[in-house]
Amino acid sequence: MNSKNQPKPKSPARRSNVLVEAPARLVRCAIAGVLMGLANLVPGVSGGTMVLIMGLYDEFISSIADVTRLKFRTQSILFLGILGGAIAVTIVALSGKMAVLVEEQRSVMYALFIGLTLGGAPLLWRMAKPIKAPAFITLGCGFGLMVALAVMSPAAETPNDDDDETSVVEPVDHSYGRDVAAGVLGMGAMVLPGISGAFMFLIIGRYEAILTSISQIKEYALSFGKSGDLEALHVLVPVAIGAILSLLVVTNLMKWLLHRHKKATVGLLLGILLGSVIRLWPMQPDSTGGDYAKAVLAVAVGVALTTGLARIGNKPASVKRA
Numbered sequence: 001m002n003s004k005n006q007p008k009p010k011s012p013a014r015r016s017n018v019l020v021e022a023p024a025r026l027v028r029c030a031i032a033g034v035l036m037g038l039a040n041l042v043p044g045v046s047g048g049t050m051v052l053i054m055g056l057y058d059e060f061i062s063s064i065a066d067v068t069r070l071k072f073r074t075q076s077i078l079f080l081g082i083l084g085g086a087i088a089v090t091i092v093a094l095s096g097k098m099a100v101l102v103e104e105q106r107s108v109m110y111a112l113f114i115g116l117t118l119g120g121a122p123l124l125w126r127m128a129k130p131i132k133a134p135a136f137i138t139l140g141c142g143f144g145l146m147v148a149l150a151v152m153s154p155a156a157e158t159p160n161d162d163d164d165e166t167s168v169v170e171p172v173d174h175s176y177g178r179d180v181a182a183g184v185l186g187m188g189a190m191v192l193p194g195i196s197g198a199f200m201f202l203i204i205g206r207y208e209a210i211l212t213s214i215s216q217i218k219e220y221a222l223s224f225g226k227s228g229d230l231e232a233l234h235v236l237v238p239v240a241i242g243a244i245l246s247l248l249v250v251t252n253l254m255k256w257l258l259h260r261h262k263k264a265t266v267g268l269l270l271g272i273l274l275g276s277v278i279r280l281w282p283m284q285p286d287s288t289g290g291d292y293a294k295a296v297l298a299v300a301v302g303v304a305l306t307t308g309l310a311r312i313g314n315k316p317a318s319v320k321r322a
Contacts, residue, residue, distance in 0.1 A: 033086025053120025115302020135267030142271025183242020
């Protein structure tokens with residue numbers, strides 16, 4: 001019997017690595033979901049950045065792109081299910097606590113997210129190697145884009161906490177074109193790293209209208225139609241249409257770019273990641289030395305957390321051939 005034609009059995013060590021790697025990557029995916037949930041609770045912080053710093057951005061984009069093209073692979077469904085579940089649980093469980101922390105410890109919380117963001121830079125730098133001119137050019141473009149957004153950033157708007165369910169319902173002005181555009185830009189920003197969806201709503205001038213519309217629909221549902229206003233759907237439906245269109249276009253475009261022009265695209269993502277730190281800088285002219293000390297410590301903790309978490313489920317850097 002010819003032994004050359006027989007397939008070589010996998011070594012025990014290799015089988016062990018595969019078995020350990022899959023659960024570890026699922027844990028890493030869940031952690032990325034928790035970080036995305038936390039990011040969505042902090043104004044100005046991008047959820048896409050949290051997936052990026054965990055080294056799962058390519059898989060994130062590919063999984064969404066597959067679903068939008070009705071390719072329901074088990075791996076994609078499992079990935080998105082764990083990620084989405086972790087996001088939902090985090091938002092529901094920690095929304096109130098995070099709001100208090102951001103309000104009472106603003107500089108520390110934003111410094112922590114700066115650290116988490118910077119901790120992902122070495123991973124992207126390694127992915128972009130060997131660094132060539134296109135990657136440097138796109139890195140500069142990404143960084144410049146974030147600087148421009150930071151310069152044109154409008155003053156932060158926050159809803160009035162005292163306008164709760166007892167508030168008088170006021171009609172929300174709707175502009176179908178701008179609301180579709182808000183959905184496109186908002187969802188695109190949520191998928192892309194470094195840019196907050198709420199920030200894009202602010203730029204296009206629909207932040208308050210969208211929040212008010214959500215509040216009115218929620219009030220209508222909870223009161224079984226006794227209060228609230230279904231007119232808010234004239235805002236939310238166009239936003240949803242824009243978001244779906246954006247999801248279809250942006251994810252498939254990013255998948256194509258990452259597969260066809262990976263180094264240049266990674267350079268762009270690295271520039272966006274580094275530039276996003278500028279807009280997150282929390283220090284004010286009246287900040288004290290103690291504020292700076294706590295912020296520096298929070299940055300260091302964030303960098304350490306990202307560096308450690310990014311190692312979970314990573315494949316070995318190299319495998320020596322026999």
